[in-house]
Amino acid sequence: MDFAYILEALPDLMTGLKTTLIVSFLAIFLSCLIGLLGAVLRTSGVKPLQYAVTAYVEFIRGTPYLVQIFFIFYGLPSLGMRFSIFWSGVIALTAWASAFQIENFRAGLAAVGRGMYDASASLGLKRWQHSVFVILPLATRAALPSAMNTIVATVKNSAYLQAIGLVELTFVAVDRIAYDFRAIEMFASICVIYLLCVFTISGLGYVVERRLSRPFGGR
């Protein structure tokens, strides 16, 4: 392994990493919002909304992620919706992650028992007050471990976006290999970089989870 070569390639890789992080961060943020909203709609009792959200989740879970990316980047323009490579990437990654976050938050909402509603109602709290002060914090806690899994998967799945030419970390590595044929150096490097990102995120998640589970006598 040629470490001097890796060092030489590092600035390029960092540029790619920057894009990876920006796209991932946007997708994580948006998918958590959509996940929460979707979960609320899916448990709202309004049948058409429930069906729409369920259909969306099943579509995303039932089709290959790569096909979804191509659908958005190559398919949508013929329907008159044209996005840049960057935004196509953000949309594709968000669309994929949202489906899973909807399921995570749905499980979180289901974990908040009927007893909490009884308590709030008997105290005279309004529905929105109950949602904000009771359901949201409790559902978030319950959903957090699986939501963290999806967040980690979101970062890793940003690598697929090299297929539409987004210059992110994997794209940079593959691109350099095409010129210099240093496959082992490049793939080993980006593996380490992805691992560092993932460890950082799961470490943060662990800290948040511990903090949130303190009132429950948790670890």
Add this chain to the structure above:
Amino acid sequence: MTAKEKTAEMTDPEIAVELSGVDKWFSILQVLHDVNLTVRRGEKVVVCGPSGSGKSTMIRCINYLERHQKGRIIVNGTELTDNKKIIDRIRQDVGMVFQNFNLYPHLTVLENCTLAPRWVKGVGRKDAEAVARAYLERVRIPDKADFYPNQLSGGQQQRAAIARSLCMNPKIMLFDEPTSALDPELVREVLDTMAQLASDGMTMVCVTHEMGFARQVADRVVFMDAGRIVETAPPEEFFSNPRESRTKAFLNQILH
């Protein structure tokens, strides 16, 4: 004269809760049959009966956690209807304590006690906390104010739940099997708290199987079976001389 004025005129201010001809169904299963019950102000009513007899459903109807489909329920002179404003106002006057405490696990005991006063009644944080601490003192857990529910014993949690209800300064308290989820040695402390509340003059409707408590505290005991009120009597009479055969059979089972 509007319908509202008419209701106000007809109701006796001494009556806290009145159920007349109340029927309720869970889909096709009828769980309440023509329930009639009047609770006077300051009165303590204990409701007992076998499981599935409709006791919990009945008291949950009083603060509209369950909707009745027929008959009338009047609380503090106001009839329960689908009107949200009326229900919100009545719920502020009616406290409820549950079998499983239903404390908010992510909030401290003090926060549990101040959430509703602050957001429903608009009480300032400091005032709400002062009131909460006073009630926690009264249920004898002032030192647990900053603990989370899971750090408390079952008996302490239930007393915290009682304090949380009292912080809203209710006129009527409903208890839905408040000691059924407790270890036997913790039942006493909760019943003592309830007895103290009773002696302070609170109007109480209490679903419980604690017959000692019924004897000591209740003005009347109501026995329900299969969704109907079978018998209502003062405790001495109820325990020593029950009229109905179903009451006798029930008492035989639980008093041994």
